[in-house]
Amino acid sequence: MLKGKPFVKWAGGKRQIIDKLKKYAPDEFDTYFEPFVGGGAFLFELSPRKAVINDFNQELMNVYNVLCDEDKFKKMCKVLNSYEKQHSEEFYYEIRNKDRNKKSFSKLSDYTRAARTIYLNKACFNGLYRVNSKNEFNVPFGKKTKVNTYEGDNLITVSNYLTMNDVKILCCDFATVVKDAKKGDFIYFDPPYDSDTSTFNSYTEDGFGKDEQKRLAKVFKDLDSLGCYVMLSNHNTHLVNELYKGYNIHVIEAKRNINANAKGRGKVEEVIITNYINNEDIK
Numbered sequence: 001m002l003k004g005k006p007f008v009k010w011a012g013g014k015r016q017i018i019d020k021l022k023k024y025a026p027d028e029f030d031t032y033f034e035p036f037v038g039g040g041a042f043l044f045e046l047s048p049r050k051a052v053i054n055d056f057n058q059e060l061m062n063v064y065n066v067l068c069d070e071d072k073f074k075k076m077c078k079v080l081n082s083y084e085k086q087h088s089e090e091f092y093y094e095i096r097n098k099d100r101n102k103k104s105f106s107k108l109s110d111y112t113r114a115a116r117t118i119y120l121n122k123a124c125f126n127g128l129y130r131v132n133s134k135n136e137f138n139v140p141f142g143k144k145t146k147v148n149t150y151e152g153d154n155l156i157t158v159s160n161y162l163t164m165n166d167v168k169i170l171c172c173d174f175a176t177v178v179k180d181a182k183k184g185d186f187i188y189f190d191p192p193y194d195s196d197t198s199t200f201n202s203y204t205e206d207g208f209g210k211d212e213q214k215r216l217a218k219v220f221k222d223l224d225s226l227g228c229y230v231m232l233s234n235h236n237t238h239l240v241n242e243l244y245k246g247y248n249i250h251v252i253e254a255k256r257n258i259n260a261n262a263k264g265r266g267k268v269e270e271v272i273i274t275n276y277i278n279n280e281d282i283k
């Protein structure tokens, strides 16, 4: 089966470390849960038959919902074709500024909003997602003369995966998502990164600070007690080591491009934490 890949560039995207994630995933599991799905690199790589995916970001989860509906997907493609043809700096700002008028924005169809999200992601500076305090997308134009919103057949591959499998799409807090998880299910947490130095983790209007990392560790422990397979990735920070003491902490090196501070680009240490050992650990 042809596997999809992320249809948007997303901060913290996991394509770079996908092989390592696969290496530490459980050998077998029932339902797959991904409460911070973002661009979905690991979801598409695993392509599980039964999954529950979630992210706090409403515009992003609206795209997943549209990709799941054949009719809406076709309509979104038509809008994308027209956006690709009209692409220019002026057009980019016209589409970007649609969320400045809350009333007319709320009347846009879900497939038009989905096309806007994909188009802005491909046409903006560095594929960033950033909103201001009024929840208005405020990333500047990326200066590309042409945009390729489909990336070959990738959108079709992703849409086929989502429609042909049992994938539940949610848009809420991570703790709510895993309420129904049972023994034997696999939960992969990829939260906004913790940091020993800066506080850059504003993916949405709500930040994800140290208290949120602690709240997440509590959920991790509850799922562990239930008998779920739990895996989590994060930066190799003091807090993360403290919170997950006693679990399997695998340190890996990753290359990162999206960072608020240019000095922070390059290689950083990340960790993949699991509450189980798999065949790979025994080798």
Ligand SMILES: C[S@@+](CC[C@H](N)C(=O)[O-])C[C@H]1O[C@@H](n2cnc3c(N)ncnc32)[C@H](O)[C@@H]1O
Binding pocket: 006, 010, 011, 012, 013, 014, 015, 035, 036, 037, 038, 039, 040, 041, 042, 054, 055, 056, 057, 172, 173, 174, 175, 190, 191, 192, 193, 203, 204, 208
């Ligand atoms: C590191 S990114 C995930 C990257 C993703 N795994 C990928 O490959 O693209 C973290 C995500 O968590 C989401 N998020 C932040 N706070 C959240 C919360 N409380 N509940 C659910 N999702 C949240 C953000 O919108 C962001 O997409």
